[in-house]
Amino acid sequence: MLVALMSGKALTATELAAEAGIMAQTASAHLARLHGGGLLLARKQGRHKYFALASTDVAGVLEALMGLAADAGHLRSRTGPKDKALRQARICYNHLAGDMSVQMFDSLIAQNFLDPSGGRLQLTEPGRDFAAKLGVDIDKLAAGRSELCRECLDWSKRRSHLAGSLGRAMLARFVELGWARLDRSTRIVTFTTTGSRQFGSMFEKRTAAENCNSPLQVEP
Incomplete structure (x- = not known):
């Protein structure tokens, strides 16, 4: 879900659940923890709640972590x-x-x-x-x-x-x-x-x- 937000675009919990391939309820629980930990910003607009990365510092950490994950062979990737x-x-x-x-x-x-x-x-x-x-x-x-x-x-x-x-x-x-x-x-x-x-x-x-x-x- 965090990688999906690396595009700089705010997404809903439903959209992020689809990205992660998990149920919406599970995504909401994870998003609450990520928001509470200061990694995400949340904004309500109408009936929807949108999530985005909290800062460029968070994006930089994620980019570095993806490098470590790739080295270890654990980076999720879409083939093609x-x-x-x-x-x-x-x-x-x-x-x-x-x-x-x-x-x-x-x-x-x-x-x-x-x-x-x-x-x-x-x-x-x-x-x-x-x-x-x-x-x-x-x-x-x-x-x-x-x-x-x-x-x-x-x-x-x-x-x-x-x-x-x-x-x-x-x-x-x-x-x-x-x-x-x-x-x-x-x-x-x-x-x-x-x-x-x-x-x-x-x-x-x-x-x-x-x-x-x-x-x-x-x-x-």
């Missing part, structure tokens, strides 16, 4: 063609996860847009310029209550990807530009041909040792 798509690009609560997210994270560090030194991920001045060219308002994000940049351990790659308000804003910008589409029922993020090309040019596969800056060109 969606598996590859989920590993390629998916929603992690409100930011990009999967192979493409790790590629983006590595590239941002290699281009000196993110600085992981000092024990806390920081956006550099070149990174601010990069974000502005992409159309992300960093000043607005920095004024918010959410942490600007944060590492999230990717369960399928076992490496970091970008979370925080910047990670959320970048995924939203990809969607706004028409480069990507979100499917919240499966959590799959599908990039268009143009989007894949733009993504590849901005975030080339490289290592931190290959620290070089490349001009950003945003096509509509």
